[in-house]
Amino acid sequence: MVKSLSVTPYLSRYSSFPTVGIWNSSIREAVNQGHSRKALLLFRQMKQNGSEPDNFTFPIVAKACCKLSDPKLSLVFHTHVVKSPFGSHVFVQTALVDMYVKHGQLVDAYNLFERMPVRDVASWNAMLVGFAQSGCLGRVLCLFHQMRFAAVQPDSVTCVGLIQACLHAKNLKMVKAIHSYGIRTGMDADVSVANTWIGAYSKCGDLDLAKVIFDGIDLDVRTVVSWNSMIAGFANFEKFLDALSYYKSMLHGGLRPDTSTILSLLSSCVQYEFLFQGTLIHSHGIQLGCVSDISVVNTLISMYSKCGDIVSARLLFDGMSHRTCVSWTAIISGYSKKGDLDETLGLLHAMGAAGEKPDLVTMLSLISGCTQAGALELGKWINSYALSNGLRDNIIICNALIDMYAKCGSMNDARDLFYIMPEKTVVSWTTMISGCALNGEFKEALDLFHTMLERGLKPNHITFLAVLQACTHAGLLEKGMECFAMMTNVYNIAPGLDHYSCVADLLGRRGMIIEALKLVQIMPMKPDTGIWSALLAACKIHRNREIGEYVSRHLFELDPQVAVLYVEMANIYASDGKWDGVAAIRRMMKCNKVKKLPGxxxxxxxxxxxxxxxxxxxxxxxxxxxxxxxxxxxxxxxxxxxxxxxxxxxxxxx
DNA sequence: TTAGGGTTAG
Structure with missing residues (x-):
């Protein structure tokens, strides 16, 4: 039955005897207002009225089908199209390709695309975006070349599709190549293309370049999406203060933030010191009417629990009328990070009772909770739970489990799991190497590192950190220096502060304090308290009072409230028989009001x-x-x- | 064109 009453508002203002054009306008209006089902009813009524749909009608109805994502409905619609005299029109066929792409039916889309007698830029774009969203960079580039060979001029949509494909492949080089192509062809003038570039560069970690593009867009041209893309970029790297500063500028510019802005901003607020600002954003969200959105509530739960306010997180969770797997995961993760395993398990059971099944992320939160609490038995139970729920085939879950076993000191369980994994990533190898280093299995750590290299895997900066830590704890100076050199010379990875700290520690423990000091002085970044502390510890072991005094001056400057530093320096003086030095340190501690809290x-x-x-x-x-x-x-x-x-x-x- | 809960180090 056609509910004619529900569609009359779209038709009545035009005519009681609508022409095809009027039918099309009414259907388009319904689709644009988000009333896809009503649009389909209008289409049905149009046919019943004896009006024949034309090449403009079908693309609009296809758009409604896309929004409803009902494959059965799409099939019925496709049969209508085939029977129509307009079925072979380029607009109509492109709309069908687009519909199949949006339903994830890439094979159907491509079969149709290949049989199209005529293709315009929109047809190529529909197919290209389809491959791009599925992460098939090779197919996207191939299609792009074919498109240019067919003398079809790419437009801004093509450009956005190409960037999406590169992002999927995390190929920053290719993003840059497409960027320069976009500039050459003048597509950078389109704000939606510029917005995509901002998103692309920030996702690849190049926030400076993202800023350059953002600054290049004229103030009056910048859209909410431009601001959101920048804020999301900062949020990806948990740079809350930057995200907040852009949010403030956005408000000063008179723009109204939307749900996306609030979500990104909240997701970057992850530290206790930002809890107050997080609460303010929460109230902004209420003012903007965003908190009716379940995603915002989920993110708020996560924000409060990450900032250490589990009570507020729980209040929000308990007040939800409808909860998804994400809501359960957010609250479980909060309790699990806190080390409250009773509440974590209680919520896991309640989740099951509420009919929600834990997914990959829920499992990761549970495992990470066990790791932090050192709860090996519960960790083992979660391992068997993952196994019986078909989640143990997942590499990420296995990596987290290996890490849990290693950190709980159960290296045999870690090994068992590592060796039965059919496929391992760099993270798997790194986790295992790091676990061996942690548990004193230094030879095994280095053997694993070499096996990994032999198998052609490329180590990352964390792998090198794990290997250097193994060398430092084992006192393997030559091996450590060899790996440190390999980082830059073979793998082109610039050492970070942590790597320098490891090597300085390694040199210092072996008594090469001058060499360690030289390394700290020539490294490209500012030394932190960690690296100076490692040097001070070396000075203590090897009784080097002179360098010890120099190092402690830097440490006192950086953080005069760290008690260990005073203790270490006093020990250096004491071992040298310099009791006046010990007394001076005691006075400094009193003066700076430092109290030593035991670890x-x-x-x-x-x-x-x-x-x-x-x-x-x-x-x-x-x-x-x-x-x-x-x-x-x-x-x-x-x-x-x-x-x-x-x-x-x-x-x-x- | 933008967005939610998460694995290796620290």
């Missing part, structure tokens, strides 16, 4: 966390623990390990 270790036994500090006698089984420790030290000495560090090596201070 803590946490271990879970039978699901219960136990917290320890240095020389902690407060544990209920403290006496037993220390007698066991003394026993172990005695046994080690008997085995020939004579140079054990003293348990109370720290100089009494504070």
């Amino acid at each position: 803590q270790s946490v271990i879970q036994v039978n699901g219960k966390p136990h917290v320890f500090t240095v020389e902690d006698r407060g544990h209920p089984e403290g006496l037993l623990l220390y007698s066991m420790l003394d026993n172990l030290i005695l046994q080690l000495k008997e085995e020939g390990y004579l140079h054990l560090p003293e348990r109370t090596s720290e100089h009494e201070l504070g």
